[in-house]
Amino acid sequence: MKNYSADVIKKLHKSTLLIRKVEERIIDVYNTDVIKSPVHLSIGQESVAVAACEFLNKEDIISNTYRCHATYLAKGGDLNEMMAELYGKADGCAGGKGGSMHLIDMENGVFGASAIVGTTIPVSTGYALAFKRQAHKGQQPRLMLTMFGDGATEEGCVNESINFSSIHKLPQIFFCENNHLAIHTPIEKRWATDDICKRMESYGLKTYRVTSGDIFDILEVMKEAVVFARDPKNPPVFIECFTYRWKEHVGITEDLNEEYRDLKVHNSWKENDQLKKLASMLDEKDVNQNHQEVDELVDRAVEYAINSPFPKDEELYSYVYAK
Amino acid sequence: MFTQNKETDRLLKYSSSIAECCAQEMERDENVFVFGLDVDDHKEIQGSTRGLLKKFGKDRCFTTPLSEDGMTGVAIGAAMAGMRPIHVHIRMDFITLCVNQLVNIAAKAHYMYNGVLTVPLVIRTIVGRSWGQGAQHSQALHSMFMHVPGIKVVAPSNAYDAKGLLSAAIRDNNPVIFMEHRLLYNTEAYVPVENYVCELGKGRIMFEGNDITVVGISHMVLESMRAKKYLEQVDNSAEVIDHISLRPLDLELIKKSVEKTGKLLVVDNGWLACGATSEIITRVIEELPNGVNGKPILVKRMGFADTPCPTTRCLEDLFYPNGKTIADVAYKMLNPGDKINWDSISKESALEIDEFKGPF
Numbered sequence: 001m002k003n004y005s006a007d008v009i010k011k012l013h014k015s016t017l018l019i020r021k022v023e024e025r026i027i028d029v030y031n032t033d034v035i036k037s038p039v040h041l042s043i044g045q046e047s048v049a050v051a052a053c054e055f056l057n058k059e060d061i062i063s064n065t066y067r068c069h070a071t072y073l074a075k076g077g078d079l080n081e082m083m084a085e086l087y088g089k090a091d092g093c094a095g096g097k098g099g100s101m102h103l104i105d106m107e108n109g110v111f112g113a114s115a116i117v118g119t120t121i122p123v124s125t126g127y128a129l130a131f132k133r134q135a136h137k138g139q140q141p142r143l144m145l146t147m148f149g150d151g152a153t154e155e156g157c158v159n160e161s162i163n164f165s166s167i168h169k170l171p172q173i174f175f176c177e178n179n180h181l182a183i184h185t186p187i188e189k190r191w192a193t194d195d196i197c198k199r200m201e202s203y204g205l206k207t208y209r210v211t212s213g214d215i216f217d218i219l220e221v222m223k224e225a226v227v228f229a230r231d232p233k234n235p236p237v238f239i240e241c242f243t244y245r246w247k248e249h250v251g252i253t254e255d256l257n258e259e260y261r262d263l264k265v266h267n268s269w270k271e272n273d274q275l276k277k278l279a280s281m282l283d284e285k286d287v288n289q290n291h292q293e294v295d296e297l298v299d300r301a302v303e304y305a306i307n308s309p310f311p312k313d314e315e316l317y318s319y320v321y322a323k
Numbered sequence: 324m325f326t327q328n329k330e331t332d333r334l335l336k337y338s339s340s341i342a343e344c345c346a347q348e349m350e351r352d353e354n355v356f357v358f359g360l361d362v363d364d365h366k367e368i369q370g371s372t373r374g375l376l377k378k379f380g381k382d383r384c385f386t387t388p389l390s391e392d393g394m395t396g397v398a399i400g401a402a403m404a405g406m407r408p409i410h411v412h413i414r415m416d417f418i419t420l421c422v423n424q425l426v427n428i429a430a431k432a433h434y435m436y437n438g439v440l441t442v443p444l445v446i447r448t449i450v451g452r453s454w455g456q457g458a459q460h461s462q463a464l465h466s467m468f469m470h471v472p473g474i475k476v477v478a479p480s481n482a483y484d485a486k487g488l489l490s491a492a493i494r495d496n497n498p499v500i501f502m503e504h505r506l507l508y509n510t511e512a513y514v515p516v517e518n519y520v521c522e523l524g525k526g527r528i529m530f531e532g533n534d535i536t537v538v539g540i541s542h543m544v545l546e547s548m549r550a551k552k553y554l555e556q557v558d559n560s561a562e563v564i565d566h567i568s569l570r571p572l573d574l575e576l577i578k579k580s581v582e583k584t585g586k587l588l589v590v591d592n593g594w595l596a597c598g599a600t601s602e603i604i605t606r607v608i609e610e611l612p613n614g615v616n617g618k619p620i621l622v623k624r625m626g627f628a629d630t631p632c633p634t635t636r637c638l639e640d641l642f643y644p645n646g647k648t649i650a651d652v653a654y655k656m657l658n659p660g661d662k663i664n665w666d667s668i669s670k671e672s673a674l675e676i677d678e679f680k681g682p683f
Contacts, residue, residue, distance in 0.1 A: 095437030104436045112436045116427045122393040123428060126400020126408075133382065133406065157423070160393025167388070319434045320472050322441040322496035 004216070006282070012050055012215065013278040014290040019046040019070045020275055021294050022079065025302065026069075026086065027252040034306075035086045037099040042070030044246035047274035048177050049074035051218035052145060052241075055226045060143040061109045063124035066101040068113035071147055077105035083301040089308035096311045097319075117182075118155030121146055121174070125161040128170035132232065140230050141171040148175070151182030154190060159203075165236045166204040172236040173229045174205070180242075183249045184260045200238035207238045215274045244269035327483055327513040335514040337507045338370035340486040341447075345372065345409065347518040348493045349379050352407060355493060356383040359394070359411030359447075368413055369449070369508050391420035395446075399429050399498075402444040407493055415448035415502065416462045429498040430473030444498045445489070450541065450592065451505050453639060458631035463541065463593040468500050469570045469602060476569040477523060478502040478592075480544035482512040484567060487521030495523060502569075504542040504592065506675045526573035528580070532562035535653050536580040540566050540599055541592040543625075549646025549673065550653060556668050559657050569599055577603065578610050585615035588653050590644055591626035600624035621656055625649060645673065 004012075023041045030039065042049065049070035053062060056075065064071040072082060078093065085092025086100050093104055094112075104112035111127070114120045128144040135141035152158055153176055165172050176196065180187045187194070197207035206228060208221045218241055225237045244266070248255040256266060279287045335343070349355045356379075362368055363376040363386050375384040387394045391412070398410040412418055418425075425446070432440045451460040468474050475497050479485040485503070492499040529544065530551055539547035544565045551561045562580050566573070581587050587607060589600040604622050614620055625644040632642050647665045654663055 093437075094435060094439070097437050098435050102435050104439055106439055112432065112440060114428065116423065119396065119424065119428055122396020122424065123400035123403070125393070126397035126402070127404045128400075129397060130401045130404030130406050134404075157390070157392040157396060160388065160390030161396065163388055164390065164393060164397060319438040321475075322433050322438075322443075 004219075006286075009278060009281050010286050010290065012054070013275070013282060013287070014294060015050045015074060016046045016275050016278060017290055018079075018294050018297065019049065019073050021298050022073065022301075023069060025298050029302070030252045035100070036088060037086070037101070038250045039086070039100045039252070040067040040250050041247050041252065042067055044269065044273075045177060045179065045243045046070050046074075047215040048218060048241055048243050051215050051222055052147060052175055054219055055222050056109070056143065056145060058109055060145065061111050061124070061127060062145040062147060063111040063120040063127070064113050064147050065117070065120065065149060065152065066113055066115045067149070068101070068103050072103045072105065072110050072113075075110045076108040077103065077110040078108065079297060079301045080304040081105065083305040084308045087305040087308070088310065089305055090311040090315070091304070091308035095315065097315070118148070118152045118158050121148055121152065121155075121158045122161045125165050125170065125172065128165060128172040128236075129168065131171050132168065135232075141232065143226060143230055144170070144172045146172060146174050147177060149182070150176060150178040150180060150187055151190070152176075153196060162200065162203050162205065162236070162238070169232060169235055171230050171232070173225050174200070174236060174238045176238070176240045177243050178240055179245045181245060181249070181260070184258070186260060196240050197238065204235045205238040206235060207240070209240045211242045213242055213244070213269065213272050213274070215278070246270070327515070329513055332513040332515050334511040335482050336370070337482040337485050337503070337510050337512075339373070340482040340514050341371040341489055341503070342367070342373040342375065343514075344486040344489040345375055346378060348490055349375065349383060351518065354405060355407040355409065357409045357411060358385050358387055358398070359413075360389065361386055361413060362411050368411055369505070371447075371503070371508070372411065391417055392423060395421040395424035396428065398444055398446075399424055399432070399442055402442045403432065403440050407443050407445075409445045409447055409493065411447045413449055414460055415450045415464055416459050418446070418448055418464060421446070422467075425468070425474065425498065426471055430471045433497070434473060441496045442498050443496045445492045445501055446498065447501045447503065449503045449505055452542070452643070453506065455634035455636065455639065457634040461632040463502065465500065465502050465569055466593060466598045466602070469599060470597075473498070474570065475499040475523060476502065477567060478504075478541040478569060479567060480507060480539070480541055480565050481510065482514050484521055484527075484565075486514055487519050488523065488567070490518060490520045491523045494520065499523070502541060506542055507545070510545070510675060524568045524571045524573060526564055526566045526568060526576045528576070529563040529565050530561070532560040532584075534560045534584055534657055535562070535586040535588060536564060536577065536584045537561045537649070537653060538564045538566050538577060538587070538589045538603060540569070540590065543590040543592045543644060545675070546644060546646050546649055546673075547590050550649035553646060553650035553665060553668055554653055557654065557663060559654060561653060566599075566603070572603065572606060574606050574610060577607055581607055581611065581620055582615055585618060586621045586656055587623075588649070588656060589624045590649055591624070593626050594629060595624055595626045596629065598626055600626060623652055623656055625652060
C-alpha cells in the first residue's frame with residue numbers, strides 16, 4: 001500500500017467495482033431470461049483478476065476458465081461486446097455463438113474461455129511456446145498468464161503442460177485461483193496433499209503463495225512474477241492465491257444453507273471484501289465518481305446488448321471451417 | 324494441380340515423400356514445425372522425419388514428454404498464435420489420448436469464437452498392421468473424427484498423394500488429421516521433386532471400369548487394385564476409386580461412378596459399425612434416391628472383422644479384407660449364385676504384407 005498512489009488505488013477500485021457491478025446487473029436481469037445460458041459469476045473473486053492483470057501489457061495474453069467475467073474485464077475486454085454476447089446477440093464478442101462460458105477478446109489479450117476444465121492450460125502453453133519463438137533477439141517476449149481454479153490442477157493435462165513449459169522455460173505464469181471448491185466438492189476430498197506450491201516446485205517452477213486474500217499482497221507477487229517469467233533464462237512461475245466464491249457454482253443465488261458451506265468462513269471472506277477495503281482507502285468523492293462512471297458503463301453495455309440484433313439464421317453454418 | 328511425369332519425376336517411397344514435403348514446407352514457411360514423441364531420434368518415425376532435425380534444428384523438430392493430451396493443446400495454442408505445427412503420432416492408437424483437445428477445442432474454436440481464432444494444425448498419424456502388432460497397435464480411428472464438424476480427415480494411399488496432400492494440409496487453416504499407413508511406407512510412386520499441392524477434398528479414379536464401383540480407403544486401395552486384377556481374369560470390370568479425402572467427402576466422384584455401374588462396394592481399412600463405409604454408402608443412396616436405371620443401387624461394404632485385432636498370424640490374416648476376399652464379394656454382387664475358386668486364378672503377391680517384419 002505504501003507503494004501505490006491514490007490514483008492507482010482509485011483505478012484498482014474502479015476496475016474491481018466494474019466487475020462487481022456487471023455481475024450484479026447480470027443477476028438483476030437474469031430472471032427476465034434475456035440471458036439464455038448458464039452464468040458462472042465471479043463475485044468475491046474480482047480483486048484477484050484485477051491484481052493479476054495489473055502489470056501485464058496489452059499484447060500479453062490471459063487465459064481463463066468458464067468463470068471468465070472477472071478476468072475478461074480485468075484484462076480490458078470490451079464490456080459492450082461481453083454483454084451483447086451474454087444476450088446472444090450478433091454484436092457479441094463471439095457473435096452470440098459462444099455465450100458466457102466462451103468470452104473472447106484477442107485485441108485486448110483475452111484468450112477464448114472454455115467450459116471443459118483444464119483445456120485452456122495446454123492451449124495457453126502453446127501460445128507461450130509461440131511467444132518464445134516469435135520474440136526477436138533481445139526483445140522481451142509476450143507473456144502468457146494462464147489462470148485456472150484449484151479443480152483444474154487435478155487434470156493430467158495441466159501437469160503435462162507445466163512440465164513442458166518448465167523444460168522449455170516458457171514466458172508463462174500459471175495462476176491458481178484457489179477457492180477451495182470444485183462445484184460443491186471441497187478441496188479436502190480432492191487433494192492428497194495441500195501444498196501445491198511444493199508440487200510445482202518439483203517441476204522446477206518458481207512459486208508464490210498468497211493466502212491472505214489481500215489485493216496488495218497479490219500485486220506485490222505479480223510485480224515480481226511478471227519480470228521473472230519474461231526472462232528467457234527463467235522457468236515459468238506458479239502462483240497459488242486463495243479466494244472465495246460468494247455465489248453458487250452456476251447461477252445467481254447464494255447457497256449458504258447447503259451443507260458444503262461454512263458460514264464462518266463465508267462471513268470472514270465477506271468481511272475482508274477487497275472492494276470495501278479499496279473504497280475505505282479513497283476519498284468519498286473518488287468513490288462516488290467511480291460508482292457513477294461504472295454505472296454509466298454498465299448501463300451503456302446493457303443498452304448496447306438490447307439494441308444489437310440476433311444473428312441471422314445463416315449464421316448457424318458460419319465458421320465451421322476456416323477458409 | 325500437378326500430375327505425375329515419368330520423364331522428370333523419380334520413384335520415391337511414401338515415407339520419404341512425407342519427409343521431403345515437410346522439409347520443403349519448413350523451408351518455405353518458418354512457422355512450420357514438427358513435434359511429437361521421438362520425431363528427432365535415429366529412427367526418424369520410420370524415415371518420415373528424416374533429416375528435419377539436422378536441417379532445421381531442435382526448435383523446429385523436437386520430441387515431447389509422453390503427454391499426448393497436453394501436447395495436443397500445445398499444438399493447438401501454437402497454431403492459434405500463428406505457427407503451423409505438425410504433431411506426429413507414430414501410432415494412430417495414441418490419438419485417443421488427444422481426443423479432448425481435438426474434439427472440444429480444435430474442432431470448435433473457429434466456430435465458438437465466431438472466426439476470431441483459427442487452428443491451422445496437422446496431426447500426422449500412422450496406422451499399424453501385422454507381424455502381430457495386435458489390438459492396440461493397429462487401429463484406424465478416422466471415422467471417429469469424420470463425425471465431428473470442424474475437423475478434416477485425409478488418408479493418402481500413395482507417395483505422390485502423400486507429399487501433395489501433406490502440403491495442402493499444412494497450408495490449410497483447419498485441423499487436419501493426416502492418416503498414413505505403415506504398410507504403405509515402402510511403396511513407391513513417381514513423385515515430382517518440386518513442391519506441389521494436391522487439393523484437399525478430392526478423391527481419384529485409380530482404374531476405370533464398367534461393372535462395379537469399388538471404393539478403397541488407405542491401404543485398402545492397394546487391396547482393391549489387387550481385387551481388380553483378379554476380377555479382370557474372370558472378365559469382370561471394376562472401377563477402383565481411391566477415396567483419399569474422408570472429411571470432406573468427394574461425393575460427386577463416387578456418385579458419377581455409381582451412376583455408371585449401379586453397384587457400390589466400399590472397402591475400409593477400419594471397422595464397419597458407424598464407419599466411413601456407413602457414411603459413404605448413405606450419402607450415395609441419398610444422392611440417388613431413385614437408384615440407377617430404375618433399379619436400386621446394390622451396395623456392400625467390407626472392413627476389419629468386428630473384433631479387436633488378434634496377434635496370431637492365422638487370425639490376423641482373417642481380420643483384414645484382402646484382394647481375394649474383395650474380388651469374391653464383388654464377383655458375387657455381379658454374378659449372384661456363382662462361385663469361384665480364387666486359388667486357381669493367378670495372383671499378385673501382397674509384397675508389402677508378406678515382407679513386413681518391422682521396424683514398427
